[in-house]
Amino acid sequence: MSILAPAVRAWRGLRWYVREATGEARWDEYVERCARDGTEPVSRRAWERHRADAREHDPRSRCC
Amino acid sequence: MATTTPVRRPDGPGRRMTPAGIAIWGGIALVGALCWTVLALSRGEEVSALWILFAALASYAIAYRFYARFIADRVLEVDDTRATPAERLENGQDFDVTDRRVLFGHHFAAIAGAGPLVGPVLAAQMGYLPGTIWIIVGVILAGAVQDMMVLFFSMRRDGKSLGQMVREEIGTVGGIAALIAVFAIMIIILAVLALVVVNALAESPWGVFSIGLTIPIALFMGFYLRYLRPGRVSETTAIGVALLLLAIVVGGWIDDTALGETLTLSHETLTVCLIVYGFIASVLPVWMLLTPRDYLSTFMKIGVIALLAVGLVLARPVLANDDVTSFALDGDGPVFAGKLFPFVFITIACGALSGFHALISSGTTPKMIAKESHVRMIGYGGMLMESFVAISALIAACVIDQGLYFAMNSPAGATGGTAASAAEFVGTLGFTIPPDTLTQAAAAVQEPTLVSRTGGAPTLAVGISQIFTDAFGGGLAAFWYHFAIMFEALFILTAVDAGTRVGRFMLQDTIGNIWPRYGDTSWRPAAWSASALVVAAWGYMLYVGVTDPLGGINQLFPLFGISNQLLAAIALCVCVTLMLKHGKARWVWVPLVPLVWDLITTMTASWQKVFSDNPAIGYFAQADRYRDARDAGEVLAPAKDAGQMDQVITNSTTNGVLQLTFAILVIVVVANAAVVWVRALRAGSLPTTEVPAVPSQIVAPADFFATADEKAAVRAWEESRLTSTGRHR
Numbered sequence: 186m187s188i189l190a191p192a193v194r195a196w197r198g199l200r201w202y203v204r205e206a207t208g209e210a211r212w213d214e215y216v217e218r219c220a221r222d223g224t225e226p227v228s229r230r231a232w233e234r235h236r237a238d239a240r241e242h243d244p245r246s247r248c249c
Numbered sequence: 250m251a252t253t254t255p256v257r258r259p260d261g262p263g264r265r266m267t268p269a270g271i272a273i274w275g276g277i278a279l280v281g282a283l284c285w286t287v288l289a290l291s292r293g294e295e296v297s298a299l300w301i302l303f304a305a306l307a308s309y310a311i312a313y314r315f316y317a318r319f320i321a322d323r324v325l326e327v328d329d330t331r332a333t334p335a336e337r338l339e340n341g342q343d344f345d346v347t348d349r350r351v352l353f354g355h356h357f358a359a360i361a362g363a364g365p366l367v368g369p370v371l372a373a374q375m376g377y378l379p380g381t382i383w384i385i386v387g388v389i390l391a392g393a394v395q396d397m398m399v400l401f402f403s404m405r406r407d408g409k410s411l412g413q414m415v416r417e418e419i420g421t422v423g424g425i426a427a428l429i430a431v432f433a434i435m436i437i438i439l440a441v442l443a444l445v446v447v448n449a450l451a452e453s454p455w456g457v458f459s460i461g462l463t464i465p466i467a468l469f470m471g472f473y474l475r476y477l478r479p480g481r482v483s484e485t486t487a488i489g490v491a492l493l494l495l496a497i498v499v500g501g502w503i504d505d506t507a508l509g510e511t512l513t514l515s516h517e518t519l520t521v522c523l524i525v526y527g528f529i530a531s532v533l534p535v536w537m538l539l540t541p542r543d544y545l546s547t548f549m550k551i552g553v554i555a556l557l558a559v560g561l562v563l564a565r566p567v568l569a570n571d572d573v574t575s576f577a578l579d580g581d582g583p584v585f586a587g588k589l590f591p592f593v594f595i596t597i598a599c600g601a602l603s604g605f606h607a608l609i610s611s612g613t614t615p616k617m618i619a620k621e622s623h624v625r626m627i628g629y630g631g632m633l634m635e636s637f638v639a640i641s642a643l644i645a646a647c648v649i650d651q652g653l654y655f656a657m658n659s660p661a662g663a664t665g666g667t668a669a670s671a672a673e674f675v676g677t678l679g680f681t682i683p684p685d686t687l688t689q690a691a692a693a694v695q696e697p698t699l700v701s702r703t704g705g706a707p708t709l710a711v712g713i714s715q716i717f718t719d720a721f722g723g724g725l726a727a728f729w730y731h732f733a734i735m736f737e738a739l740f741i742l743t744a745v746d747a748g749t750r751v752g753r754f755m756l757q758d759t760i761g762n763i764w765p766r767y768g769d770t771s772w773r774p775a776a777w778s779a780s781a782l783v784v785a786a787w788g789y790m791l792y793v794g795v796t797d798p799l800g801g802i803n804q805l806f807p808l809f810g811i812s813n814q815l816l817a818a819i820a821l822c823v824c825v826t827l828m829l830k831h832g833k834a835r836w837v838w839v840p841l842v843p844l845v846w847d848l849i850t851t852m853t854a855s856w857q858k859v860f861s862d863n864p865a866i867g868y869f870a871q872a873d874r875y876r877d878a879r880d881a882g883e884v885l886a887p888a889k890d891a892g893q894m895d896q897v898i899t900n901s902t903t904n905g906v907l908q909l910t911f912a913i914l915v916i917v918v919v920a921n922a923a924v925v926w927v928r929a930l931r932a933g934s935l936p937t938t939e940v941p942a943v944p945s946q947i948v949a950p951a952d953f954f955a956t957a958d959e960k961a962a963v964r965a966w967e968e969s970r971l972t973s974t975g976r977h978r
Contacts, residue, residue: 205351207482207544211341233479237536239342242770244754245613247543247740247747248362248605 208236274314281307288378291572298566298644301381305640309633312389317629320394324828324836325401327621332945334407335617343408346947347617349626353953355617356631358547359609360396361554363442363741364599364813365635367705369643370712371806372596373654374584375577377568377647379593384643387594387601388636391843395817396606397628398824398840403611404618405939411611414823415918417938418830423921427819430914431608432755434812436783437907438605439748440790441809442741443527444801447519447791448704449734452697454512455500457519459731460738461512462496463545464526470541486544493545497731504695513697516795523745524788531749531780539746546743553736557641557713564719566648575679583659583678584703585803586865587857591850595810600639602847604816606632607823622951630953645712646705652682653690653699657708660800661701662887671700694730703802706737745787752783793900798893799871807858808904814851815915821847822922829926832934848919855912859905868905872898 204210212229219226226232266274284304288296321327338344347355372380403409409417412431416424450456470489478484503509514522530538576582577589585596599605610628618624646654655678656664656671664671668684675682691699694714699707710733717729754770756779761768767775794801824840861867864874878885879894888894929935948966950959 202350202354203483205348206354207486209480209482212480230479234475236342237475237534237540240540241535243343244750245359245747246605246608246751247546247744248360248364248599248603248609 277307277310281311288381296568298561298568298648301377301640301644302561305385305637308385308389309637313630313633316389317397317625320397320839321622321625324839325398327401327624329620329622330945331621332943333404333618333621334615335619336945336947337943338407344616346619349619349623349949350953352614352617353627353631356614356627357634358550359613360606360631361550361635361638362744363445363737364603365639366642366709366737367445368596368598368810369600369639370646370705370708371584372593373570373643373646374574374582375589375593376571376573377643378572379577379589380597380643383593383597384600384636384639388632391847392602392636393629393632394839394843395602395820395824396610396632397624399607399820400610400615400628401624402824402827404615404624407940408612408616411607411820411823414611415819418823418826419918419925420921423918426914426917430819430911431816432752433911434816435748435752436786437790437809437812439745439787440794441805443523443745443787443791444794444805445704445706446738446741447516447523447795448702448802449706449738451516451519452513454503454509455695455731456734457512457514458503459496459500459735463493463739466492466496467538467542467545471537474541475536482544486548489541489545490548497728497735500731501695501727520791520795524784527745527749528780528784530746531753531784532777542743542746546739549736549739554638560716560720561641561644564716566716566719568647569649570647570651583655583663585806591854594850595807595814595854597639598810598813600636602814602817604813604820607816607820619947620949620951626952642709645709645716649712649715650682652680653687654708655680656682656687657699657702659701660703660803662798662800664701666700668700693726695727703800706734709737710734749780749783753779756782793903796896797900798888798897804900804904807854808908811851811854811908812911814847815911818844818847818851818915819918822919826922826925827937829929830935830937834930852912855908858908868901868908872901872905
């Protein structure tokens with residue numbers, strides 16, 4: 186186990202980074218926040234659609 | 250009125266270097282000095298490319314550790330006790346506190362593009378040394394400084410855009426000039442990038458097939474993410490990347506088939522395809538094409554860059570060109586005309602200093618920063634990474650056979666387009682390459698020909714293919730070539746889609762000032778017509794480049810490089826203005842030195858491109874030469890008939906007028922700024938639009954790796970937050 190520990194840590198770190206960078210972690214945060222505030226979260230589909238609509242009106246340039 | 254509060258760093262005055270720190274940094278300095286010495290002293294012998302790589306890495310490390318920290322602490326006085334816009338205005342959308350390492354990734358993905366790959370490849374015409382020196386020195390003293398300072402100043406103004414900052418901090422005249430300049434420069438950049446793609450894909454069925462498939466792949470990903478598995482981005486990207494690699498492999502099978510014939514497209518056909526695609530992509534909802542494509546391109550970007558770094562270390566290639574070639578000194582190179590000064594600075598462009606980054610460092614990124622001190626890591630660090638990409642591209646271009654390099658990069662008008670005539674032409678430059686070698690090199694990567702494949706992308710792909718084949722073995726040269734082409738084309742098409750959208754929003758916003766309805770981005774007639782206008786503008790310039798008998802890259806790349814560097818001049822001008830308005834004249838040299846240097850190089854280059862009487866350099870001299878010949882009833886090579894003579898005259902005149910316009914717009918901004926500088930210096934300081942300080946509640950480490958103290962502070966803060974919300978409930 187002790188030999189595997191660094192590998193497990195690296196895997197967890199990578200997984201965390203990918204989830205944060207792709208925005209997937211944001212859904213979990215939203216669900217957590219709803220649980221904390223005692224509100225019912227909307228469906229994931231509706232939530233992602235809302236985010237996509239926001240992106241529609243926020244053009245982000247990609248550089249040369 | 251100095252609005253910045255004094256700096257309070259948790260590790261304040263006790264931050265002395267430990268003996269271990271001194272040993273490590275002393276070691277890095279020694280490695281860097283050794284690499285630079287070898288590069289400086291090697292003449293006419295075999296020089297390993299790794300000297301360049303490690304000279305770069307050691308220089309970056311030292312600049313990041315010392316110069317960037319100096320700028321953060323002393324010049325900008327970043328203050329972690331002050332809340333950032335992300336903390337104050339958090340709305341879960343554009344204002345969003347983001348982990349520093351994640352934001353570094355986002356920012357890098359946004360700034361990295363094809364520019365730092367293409368520029369160094371073309372600059373390799375002048376030898377490996379000029380490019381290496383400018384990429385490294387330029388990024389440390391200019392490019393990274395610009396990105397970091399613009400990021401900081403925009404962050405202190407709730408993420409205002411560069412154009413807004415010019416208008417509010419410099420003046421209305423400068424603001425209008427900057428707005429026009431930004432828009433026009435963006436059009437040129439999009440056109441030149443599109444030209445690189447057209448040149449890479451023309452007459453290449455494999456390339457057209459695999460790049461073409463990225464559209465259905467992206468559409469599939471878009472629908473998958475929207476309807477099947479909402480939000481599962483990594484899963485969707487993994488599927489997309491697998492399909493992408495499959496598309497590259499399958500592309501190799503279509504040679505000599507009917508489909509291959511159909512997909513062998515001319516430059517003109519591809520131009521039309523790209524214009525139609527650009528329009529459709531910019532009016533479709535972003536979830537369908539743009540967002541999934543962006544996931545793919547980001548993944549490929551990071552993957553290829555990492556692979557290239559590993560490949561270089563494993564393959565340990567030897568540089569094939571001279572340190573400084575005669576083209577650098579005489580200015581008569583076939584890839585682009587002009588001497589080392591100023592054209593090496595113009596050609597390298599994005600890898601050392603990129604004005605375009607200022608558009609990303611203002612606006613998007615500053616709204617996501619968690620802590621003020623992160624501007625160093627994200628602004629300066631992100632640009633160092635971009636410069637590393639440029640160094641890798643330079644190496645890839647310098648390790649391929651130089652006969653092949655010049656056969657690929659000289660315009661078709663010079664090489665004649667066939668292996669035999671190209672070999673002959675390259676012979677006149679002083680390189681020997683038998684026609685058979687050229688044919689074999691093309692066959693090795695399964696392309697019909699490599700002669701006059703200008704634009705930089707094919708050359709880089711040949712270099713990457715050579716390095717990867719040496720590093721990883723396996724006789725996959727053709728696969729790696731098309732892999733590299735795919736990676737560049739993806740970058741560029743994403744930039745073209747996104748750039749067209751940004752241009753459309755800018756246009757709608759501007760016209761919306763006069764006709765408010767037009768500014769509504771959801772109103773279809775406005776959205777479609779603005780998109781069409783933007784696409785028409787870059788499409789026209791692309792067409793000019795594609796059909797130019799003198800070679801589009803040869804003609805347009807200097808315009809692209811100068812525009813980009815002029816945009817950097819505007820950004821640095823804002824930095825100088827704000828330093829003076831904040832009463833920090835003592836440190837104004839930090840942005841002023843790069844600004845002055847940038848103005849010297851770009852204005853010299855602009856002057857030469859406009860007024861030079863050498864037809865190879867001056868656009869108007871060129872137009873005159875062809876006009877005189879046409880009026881005398883002659884046809885000058887490389888034009889083949891009177892129609893092409895007219896084309897050269899029109900194109901050269903257009904380019905010259907654009908060049909002159911850009912330079913004048915920048916002079917207007919600088920002149921307007923100079924007035925403000927004098928006023929600020931006289932008054933000691935002037936009020937700015939900086940947002941007043943609000944204390945920050947967030948605790949976060951400052952650098953890539955958290956120190957033990959920082960980790961403890963973060964832990965304590967998280968615990969206190971948990972208990973307080975617990976009580977709250």
